Structures are given as C-alpha cells and as structure tokens.
Amino acid sequence: MAELVADHVLERLTEWGIHRIYGYPGDGINAFLGAFDRAGGDPEFIQVRHEEMAAFMACGHAKFTGEAGVCIATSGPGAIHLLNGLYDAKLDHQPVVAIVGQQAMASLGGSYQQEVDLTTLFKDVAHECVHMATDPAQIRHLVDRAVRIALDQRTVTCIVVPNDLASEKAVETPPHEHGTVHSGLGYSRPKVVPEDGDLERAARVLNESQKVAILIGQGAMNAADEVVETAEKLGAGVAKAVLGKSVLPDDLPFVTGAIGLLGTKPSWDLMMGCDAFLMVGSSFPYSEFLPKEGKARGVQIDIDGRMVGIRYPMEVNLVGGAKETLQTLLPKLERKDDRSWREEIEDGVGEWWTLIEARAMEEADPVNPQRVFHELSERLPDGAILTSDSGSAANWYARNIKLRKGMMGSLSGTLATMGPGVPYAIAAKFAHPERPVFALVGDGAFQMNGMNELITIAKYWQRWRDPRLVVLVLNNHDLNQVTWEQRALEGDPKYEASQVLPDFPYARYAELLGFKGIRVDSPDDVGPAWDEALAATTPVVYEAVTDPEVPPLPPHITFQQARQYITAMAGDPDRGAMLKESFKQKIQEFVPGR
Ligand SMILES: Cc1ncc(C[n+]2csc(CCOP(=O)(O)OP(=O)(O)O)c2C)c(N)n1
Numbered sequence: 030m031a032e033l034v035a036d037h038v039l040e041r042l043t044e045w046g047i048h049r050i051y052g053y054p055g056d057g058i059n060a061f062l063g064a065f066d067r068a069g070g071d072p073e074f075i076q077v078r079h080e081e082m083a084a085f086m087a088c089g090h091a092k093f094t095g096e097a098g099v100c101i102a103t104s105g106p107g108a109i110h111l112l113n114g115l116y117d118a119k120l121d122h123q124p125v126v127a128i129v130g131q132q133a134m135a136s137l138g139g140s141y142q143q144e145v146d147l148t149t150l151f152k153d154v155a156h157e158c159v160h161m162a163t164d165p166a167q168i169r170h171l172v173d174r175a176v177r178i179a180l181d182q183r184t185v186t187c188i189v190v191p192n193d194l195a196s197e198k199a200v201e202t203p204p205h206e207h208g209t210v211h212s213g214l215g216y217s218r219p220k221v222v223p224e225d226g227d228l229e230r231a232a233r234v235l236n237e238s239q240k241v242a243i244l245i246g247q248g249a250m251n252a253a254d255e256v257v258e259t260a261e262k263l264g265a266g267v268a269k270a271v272l273g274k275s276v277l278p279d280d281l282p283f284v285t286g287a288i289g290l291l292g293t294k295p296s297w298d299l300m301m302g303c304d305a306f307l308m309v310g311s312s313f314p315y316s317e318f319l320p321k322e323g324k325a326r327g328v329q330i331d332i333d334g335r336m337v338g339i340r341y342p343m344e345v346n347l348v349g350g351a352k353e354t355l356q357t358l359l360p361k362l363e364r365k366d367d368r369s370w371r372e373e374i375e376d377g378v379g380e381w382w383t384l385i386e387a388r389a390m391e392e393a394d395p396v397n398p399q400r401v402f403h404e405l406s407e408r409l410p411d412g413a414i415l416t417s418d419s420g421s422a423a424n425w426y427a428r429n430i431k432l433r434k435g436m437m438g439s440l441s442g443t444l445a446t447m448g449p450g451v452p453y454a455i456a457a458k459f460a461h462p463e464r465p466v467f468a469l470v471g472d473g474a475f476q477m478n479g480m481n482e483l484i485t486i487a488k489y490w491q492r493w494r495d496p497r498l499v500v501l502v503l504n505n506h507d508l509n510q511v512t513w514e515q516r517a518l519e520g521d522p523k524y525e526a527s528q529v530l531p532d533f534p535y536a537r538y539a540e541l542l543g544f545k546g547i548r549v550d551s552p553d554d555v556g557p558a559w560d561e562a563l564a565a566t567t568p569v570v571y572e573a574v575t576d577p578e579v580p581p582l583p584p585h586i587t588f589q590q591a592r593q594y595i596t597a598m599a600g601d602p603d604r605g606a607m608l609k610e611s612f613k614q615k616i617q618e619f620v621p622g623r
C-alpha cells in the first residue's frame with residue numbers, strides 16, 4: 030500500500046517493470062526521495078552528476094534493453110537540465126519517461142522561487158503526453174499513460190508533480206464516480222503487417238529490378254535474419270544507417286557498412302549504382318547519399334506511417350514491423366540468378382576493408398586515431414557494447430569497428446549531440462553488468478561532461494560483475510569534427526580560438542578515481558594498451574594522444590568541397606602537418622572515378 034502520492038508513483042512504475050531511475054535531487058522532489066528510501070531499492074535511485082546525464086542514461090537504458098527508461102529531476106533548474114537528453118531520446122525514437130518536480134500548487138502563478146511553466150517547457154519534447162498532476166486520484170492513470178504512450182509511440186513523456194501534491198496521501202484507486210479515470214497496466218507491441226496487395230506491388234518492384242540496394246536502420250533491429258534472407262534472394266547489398274550498425278554484423282561480405290557523412294565508399298557505390306532501393310526501419314536524412322530521384326524504384330518499410338515516403342519518393346510504402354513485413358514479403362520475392370551486382374558489391378566491400386586497414390596503419394603525429402579503433406575492433410570481446418560520442422569518434426566507430434553478432438552499439442543518431450558517450454555506457458553497464466562496455470569519446474565531449482560522469486562510475490562500478498567499462502578519450506586537443514567541417518564545408522582554416530582545447534591529464538585523472546589510466550602516445554603501444562585495458566579489473570580510461578590532422582570526412586566529398594579544402598590550407602596554422610599526414614588519404618578518396 031502506497032503511503033503518499035510519491036510512493037504511489039514509484040510503486041506504479043515498478044508494476045510497469047521499471048526498477049531503476051536515473052536522477053538528481055532537489056526540493057521539488059523531496060517527497061520522492063523519502064519514497065525511494067521507503068521502497069528499499071526497488072525502484073533504485075541512481076545518482077548522476079547532472080540531470081542531462083540522467084536523461085541520457087534513461088535513453089541509453091531504452092536503447093540497450095528495449096524497455097522504457099526513466100529519469101527524475103527537481104523543478105526549475107533540474108527540469109531544464111533534462112531537456113537535451115530528452116530530445117536525444119525523442120529524436121532517436123526511444124521510450125523515456127521523465128518525472129519532474131514542481132513548486133507547491135499553492136505557489137504556482139506567483140512568480141515563485143524556481144517556478145517554471147514546466148508543462149509548456151516540456152510541451153515540445155514530450156508532446157505526446159505531458160501533464161501536471163493536481164489530484165492524488167490522477168496518479169495511477171498519469172503513470173499508466175506516460176509509460177504506455179512512451180512505449181507505443183517510442184517517444185518521451187513527462188509527468189510533473191508539485192512537491193505538496195507528492196506529499197499528500199495516496200489514492201491508489203479513484204472513487205467510482207463521475208469524473209474519475211480507471212486505468213490499468215500493460216502494453217504489448219502488436220504485429221503490424223501491410224495489406225497483401227501492397228506486398229505484391231512491393232515484390233513486383235524488387236523482382237523487376239536488377240540491382241537492389243537495401244538500407245537498414247535501427248527499426249530493423251529484430252529483423253536481422255529476414256534482412257539477410259532478403260539480401261540473399263535479391264542479390265542485394267546492405268548499407269546501414271549508423272543507429273542500425275548493430276542490426277547486422279560488419280563481417281558479412283555483402284554488408285557495405287555505414288552510409289552518409291560517417292559512411293563508406295561501398296555504401297556510396299551501392300546507392301549510386303542501384304536500380305531499386307529498399308529502405309527498412311530508417312529515416313536516414315541526407316539525400317545526397319541516396320539514389321537520385323527517379324534513378325531507382327523505391328520500396329520502404331516502416332512501423333510508423335509518418336516516416337514513410339519522406340526521404341525518397343517511394344513507389345511502394347509499406348507500413349508495418351520490419352520483421353513481420355519482410356517475413357510476409359519474402360515468399361513473394363524471386364531469387365535473382367544473375368549475381369553480378371552482388372559480386373560487384375562484395376568486391377567493393379573487400380577492397381574497402383583493405384583500404385580501411387591500410388589507412389589505420391598510416392603514420393600520424395603521434396597516433397593515428399583510426400589505428401586506435403582498428404586495434405580495438407580486432408580485440409573486441411564477445412557481447413561487447415559500444416557507445417560513441419559525437420565528434421570524430423563517430424566516424425571511426427562507424428567505419429573502423431567491425432561489430433560481430435551479439436554485440437550492441439549506439440550513439441546520438443539524430444540529435445547528434447555531444448555528451449551521451451559516457452552516460453550511455455553507464456546505462457549499458459547497469460542494464461548488462463556482465464558485459465564489457467566501451468565508450469568512445471573525444472576530449473571535447475569528455476571535458477564537457479564525460480569526466481564528471483566518471484565520478485558516477487567510481488560510485489557504482491564495484492557492483493558490476495564484469496568491471497570492464499573502458500572509456501577511450503581521443504586526446505587531440507581539438508574539437509576536430511567541427512574543425513574539419515570548417516575546412517571542408519566553409520573553406521575556412523582552423524579557427525584556433527574556438528577549436529583548440531586545453532590539455533588535461535585524462536589517464537592521471539582516472540587514477541585519482543581508483544581506475545586504471547593508460548596514456549598512449551606511440552603507435553606501437555596502441556594494441557598492447559588495449560590488451561592491458563581488456564585485462565583490467567577496474568574501469569579504465571584509455572587516453573590516446575591522436576593526430577587532429579587525420580580527416581574524419583565523408584567518403585565522397587565533392588570537388589567543390591575539395592577545392593575549398595585546398596584553398597583553406599593556405600591560411601591554416603597546421604598546413605604542413607596536414608599535407609604530410611592526411612592529404613594523401615583525401616586524394617585516395619577523391620580519385621576513384623569522380
Ligand atoms: C552539445 C553540442 N555542442 C556542439 C556540437 C557541435 N559539435 C559536433 S562534434 C564537435 C566536436 C567534438 O570534439 P571532441 O569531443 O573533442 O571530438 P573530436 O571531433 O575532436 O574527436 C562539436 C563541437 C554538438 N554536436 N553538440
């Protein structure tokens with residue numbers, strides 16, 4: 030029996046299967062802290078260093094478990110801090126419920142201390158469901174709706190609870206009278222399959238075409254076998270939007286890897302050469318990496334009818350679950366006997382991996398970041414979970430890491446915000462304490478917030494069965510991704526005032542926290558340092574002193590961009606190093622045929 034409204038909220042959340050809530054205290058949620066205490070660890074309050082991190086962790090929990098993630102913050106400043114993490118979840122379609130405190134009901138509208146209009150503030154990020162409770166009898170249905178809507182719509186929902194209401198006596202079952210709501214628990218995802226006629230039309234498009242390109246995203250996550258079978262039958266290649274990286278292993282010969290700015294040349298060739306384009310569970314945005322309008326016949330599969338036909342003018346839009354839709358489509362597909370397109374793709378993939386390895390091994394000053402990822406990739410233990418921050422790390426994660434079956438990986442795919450690398454990894458560790466987890470982050474992201482969350486790791490790591498949480502920090506003294514964007518997209522040289530980062534002893538900082546700190550500033554040490562990190566019995570910070578002049582640029586930068594790039598060189602303070610270390614890589618990329 031719940032005593033107070035706050036107890037009731039927590040109890041109801043546990044009935045929904047939620048046992049861990051990431052948060053930070055404050056007087057807007059004081060009643061909840063007492064309730065957590067009374068709950069005796071179920072749900073458990075996980076204390077983070079900043080509310081944005083709590084929201085990232087809730088999002089990471091959702092990404093690595095498929096369950097709803099929950100975060101809690103106090104009124105005013107705490108609630109405001111949540112926002113960026115919540116937008117990350119919303120844009121990547123993750124079910125996250127935010128519980129936020131509010132000042133006392135009696136004070137609202139009084140320009141009161143820490144009074145912020147929270148339902149208006151959260152109206153965009155949680156537009157499917159944001160409500161402020163004003164009566165204890167609302168709690169049951171507000172929790173039920175917030176969790177159910179988050180799961181069903183794969184989005185962010187929010188309940189605002191004023192602090193005086195939270196301390197009122199709970200009303201677990203509203204009175205049976207006019208004006209009360211009687212809700213219940215439970216949500217099961219339905220199987221959604223398109224109409225037969227639409228499947229027939231889709232099959233016709235794919236059967237009539239010769240060169241099929243498949244693009245998958247995270248929406249295909251539970252449909253790996255079906256995607257493989259479809260690709261086999263159609264003699265197709267499969268490219269992956271980066272959120273869908275773990276859908277299919279990277280060691281399959283017809284998987285061309287990532288697409289887009291972080292992508293690969295075989296993915297580019299696949300899209301440019303195809304005559305049919307099958308997109309499954311992805312909303313990959315950049316049209317220049319997709320076939321030209323009218324060049325390929327298109328079929329799209331997506332569970333969300335709002336997301337079909339918005340990236341390419343598809344001939345057939347199938348609204349349905351990836352797995353069940355492909356299962357019903359497969360018997361209608363004919364096996365293509367001419368395998369020449371498939372062979373062309375596989376040859377390209379083979380060459381690409383050779384090129385990627387060669388690039389990783391090229392000299393740099395002092396360490397080539399690609400080598401750090403390459404050597405990790407070769408050593409990844411089974412079941413590893415990887416997170417990447419936004420920055421150059423995302424490029425190397427997308428291109429150089431070969432995920433194998435059973436591994437997971439994620440990053441901020443759509444908001445592409447800096448900051449989730451370490452908090453996602455923490456959420457992965459809580460959800461899967463027996464699995465090794467790797468956070469791949471830049472020095473900018475680490476300085477922004479990752480290093481603070483190391484304190485959270487220090488607080489909790491000893492309860493994880495496998496202590497291996499390895500944070501790779503790319504110490505390049507630069508906000509490198511943006512530096513290269515300035516060069517390539519704007520034609521501007523590196524602007525040192527905004528781009529150069531202060532030095533910091535990342536590995537030594539790890540040691541202060543009782544972790545293993547490894548600093549690598551020589552190429553030959555890269556591999557042995559990974560061995561050391563993997564053998565560690567504590568969390569690890571692997572600080573790699575990497576060369577900011579290795580370009581994390583798209584595989585097919587245009588000639589115009591290249592021209593701007595070269596012009597920019599003239600005024601660039603690092604011109605000499607760039608020409609020596611990396612321009613040859615760019616040349617290799619420009620040359621093939623375009
Ligand atoms: C919150 C936020 N601020 C700014 C950006 C723009 N941005 C994207 S990548 C990046 C640089 C990241 O630098 P660092 O973490 O050092 O990684 P590097 O690219 O140097 O490897 C910046 C500033 C962003 N995506 N998110």
Ligand SMILES: [Mg+2]
Nearest residue numbers: 471472473507
């Ligand atoms: Mg950096």
